[in-house]
Amino acid sequence: MRPRLSLPKPHRRGFLTAAAGLLGVSALGGCERFAASPTGRRALKAGEDANMFVQRLLLTPASLAKEFPDSQISPWFKPNGTIDPPDRAYKALAARSFEGFKLRVDGLVERPQDLSLADLRALPARTQTTRHDCVEGWSAIGKWTGVPLAEVLQRAGLKPNARYIVFHCADTMEYAAADENEEAETDKTANPDMEARPEGAENQASDSQAAGSEAPGAEAEEAQGTPIRYYESIDLTDAYHPQTILAYDLNGKALPVSNGAPLRLRVERQLGYKQTKYVMRVEVTEALKGIGEGGGGYWEDRGYEWYAGI
Structure with missing residues (x-):
C-alpha cells in the first residue's frame, strides 16, 4: 500500500x-x-x-507539467554537465552496454532491491514528452520512457520515518584532496561548467570515443583523492508524482551515455539540475544531514536552491 x-x-x-x-x-x-x-x-x-x-x-500533488506532441520534439537534446563519466567502474559497465548494471534501492525501506535494467523494463512504464528547462537558460523537448519512481518505492516498501529520496550517481565531479588543508581540485573531464557538446555528437558510435577520454586506472584514481560524485534529492511529494520517472529511453531509443545512461531521473516540475543522470543508487532517508555537505544535492551544497520548481 x-x-x-x-x-x-x-x-x-x-x-x-x-x-x-x-x-x-x-x-x-x-x-x-x-x-x-x-x-x-x-x-x-x-x-x-x-x-x-x-x-x-x-498545484495539487498530481498536477502535471505540460506534455507536448511528438512533432515538437527537439532535433537535438543538448547534453550538459557530465557527458562521459571518467569513473573506471562506470566505463566498465558502459563498455558492456550496461550488462551487469544493478540499481540499488536501500535506506529506510522494508525490502532492499537490486534491480537490473531488465527488471526495471519489466515494471509498469510511463512515456512522457516534456520540456527540460536548464538553469543556464536553454530548453529542449524530449520523449522519455521509464519506470515511475513510485513503482520502485512501492516494491521496496517505505518505513514510516521515510521523508526524502536521495539519488547517488556514477559521475565524479571533483576530488577531495588527501590533505584536508589543500583545496580540492576540480576534475576537468567531469565538465562542471556544463560545456556544450557539438550537435550530433550523441549519435556517434561511442559516447566514450566522442568525449575523447579513457578510463583511468585504479592507481590514477586514488592519486587524485576521494571522488565527490553527483547526488540529488527530492521529497515524497515529488517522488510519488506521476511524472517522476527513472528514464531508460530517450526519443524511443536507449538513453545515450551523454544524456545519462543507463538511468536518469525525470522530475518534470523542477529545473534541469534536479534531473539526475547516471543514477546508481536510490536511498530513502529521514533527513539530508550527513549526505554530501547536507544541502540535498551537489549543486545545492554550492549555493543552488534545493527546491527548483518551475
Missing part, C-alpha cells in the same frame, strides 16, 4: 515573511556579500521556501 503523505499546510504568515525577505534582498547593494552572511542565507532560504509554498499552494 502506498504510504499516506502527511504534509504541513502552508502558513500565510511564513509566506509573507519570506516575501518580505526577498524584497529586502532585492533592495540591497552588495548582494553577493549579503548572500554570504548568516542573515543573507536565511533570507535566501526564505525565498526558496516561498517558491515551494506558492507552487504547492497553486
